[in-house]
Amino acid sequence: MNNLDALLNHPPSPLQTVEQKVFAFRGLRLLVKRDDLLHPHVSGNKWRKLKHNLLEARRLGLTKLITFGGAYSNHLAAVAAAGLEFGFSTLGVVGGEEIGLRNPTLGFAKECGMDLIFTSRANLRNKPENELLKLLKIDPAGAFVLPQGGANCLALPGCREIVEETTAQLGHLPDFFITACGTGATLAGISTGLRGSTAIGVSVLKGDFMQNEVEKLLTKCLPSQSAIPNPKSAIVVDDFHFGGYAKWKPELIDFINDFKEKTGIPLDPIYTGKAFFAAVELAEQGFFPEGASIVLVHTGGLQGIAGFNERFGNIVS
Numbered sequence: 001m002n003n004l005d006a007l008l009n010h011p012p013s014p015l016q017t018v019e020q021k022v023f024a025f026r027g028l029r030l031l032v033k034r035d036d037l038l039h040p041h042v043s044g045n046k047w048r049k050l051k052h053n054l055l056e057a058r059r060l061g062l063t064k065l066i067t068f069g070g071a072y073s074n075h076l077a078a079v080a081a082a083g084l085e086f087g088f089s090t091l092g093v094v095g096g097e098e099i100g101l102r103n104p105t106l107g108f109a110k111e112c113g114m115d116l117i118f119t120s121r122a123n124l125r126n127k128p129e130n131e132l133l134k135l136l137k138i139d140p141a142g143a144f145v146l147p148q149g150g151a152n153c154l155a156l157p158g159c160r161e162i163v164e165e166t167t168a169q170l171g172h173l174p175d176f177f178i179t180a181c182g183t184g185a186t187l188a189g190i191s192t193g194l195r196g197s198t199a200i201g202v203s204v205l206k207g208d209f210m211q212n213e214v215e216k217l218l219t220k221c222l223p224s225q226s227a228i229p230n231p232k233s234a235i236v237v238d239d240f241h242f243g244g245y246a247k248w249k250p251e252l253i254d255f256i257n258d259f260k261e262k263t264g265i266p267l268d269p270i271y272t273g274k275a276f277f278a279a280v281e282l283a284e285q286g287f288f289p290e291g292a293s294i295v296l297v298h299t300g301g302l303q304g305i306a307g308f309n310e311r312f313g314n315i316v317s
């Protein structure tokens with residue numbers, strides 16, 4: 001079994017200064033925390049959320065990982081790659097009809113050795129994970145079960161490390177972090193590291209429930225009421241989902257392609273594109289006070305571009 005030293009002794013991801021007119025014009029300092037560069041396949045917030053889960057699985061002597069996700073899930077792909085690298089066998093429960101392994105995400109997971117079992121999207125969405133395992137006759141004995149999106153309490157300390165690393169690199173805590181929100185775990189984890197600064201979560205889902213999800217996670221995961229960060233530390237904005245999960249509009253794609261051309265930084269259309277788009281809009285609206293330092297967290301997700309382009313015709317460059 002491979003050891004997990006790479007998880008513990010990994011160098012910090014780069015903190016890249018980015019020039020964007022609207023930020024410079026308002027005296028704002030903009031940086032991108034390049035977590036997409038942490039690992040070729042376990043990148044972005046996947047690395048952060050899986051780190052303490054994998055350490056715990058190893059501590060418990062468990063050799064198998066079971067998890068859940070949609071057919072294009074970044075999380076499934078990352079768990080498959082992490083299993084291969086760190087010596088866990090992996091099983092993925094996929095929500096959606098068996099659309100075949102030509103889907104780049106599932107093809108990649110399979111290549112990494114992940115076994116895939118398919119269920120309906122409704123089952124994945126509505127059934128608690130232990131019920132789903134029972135229904136599919138999957139015995140979790142000897143396995144470490146990770147929820148969809150890796151969004152459990154062990155995800156939070158890894159995300160908090162984004163704040164610690166950035167503060168060490170910058171020499172001070174930045175005024176704002178901005179991250180995409182799917183389950184809210186990354187935002188919740190970041191907020192636990194803040195003292196007076198603000199983390200903004202850009203929900204990629206339609207609806208106004210994300211703030212509540214973040215609060216629920218913090219209440220469930222933190223040992224005492226006093227450890228729960230000030231509610232002002234984690235603010236969700238719900239206006240940049242572009243119609244809902246994996247929905248998009250041409251202006252989002254134009255923004256992503258333009259951002260890459262100007263900065264060299266690739267963004268995905270499901271998560272980081274929406275979060276970074278939101279940051280620019282907020283700057284334009286005068287949301288940030290003059291002189292503020294703003295760190296955009298690049299949460300990865302770049303593996304999803306191939307599947308997106310396959311469906312919509314090579315529009316993300």
Ligand SMILES: Cc1ncc(COP(=O)(O)O)c(C=O)c1O
Nearest residue numbers: 181182183184185186271299301
């Ligand atoms: C690339 C990417 N960014 C952001 C998120 C959202 O993170 P969270 O689910 O922790 O809110 C996800 C989903 O996990 C993701 O795959």
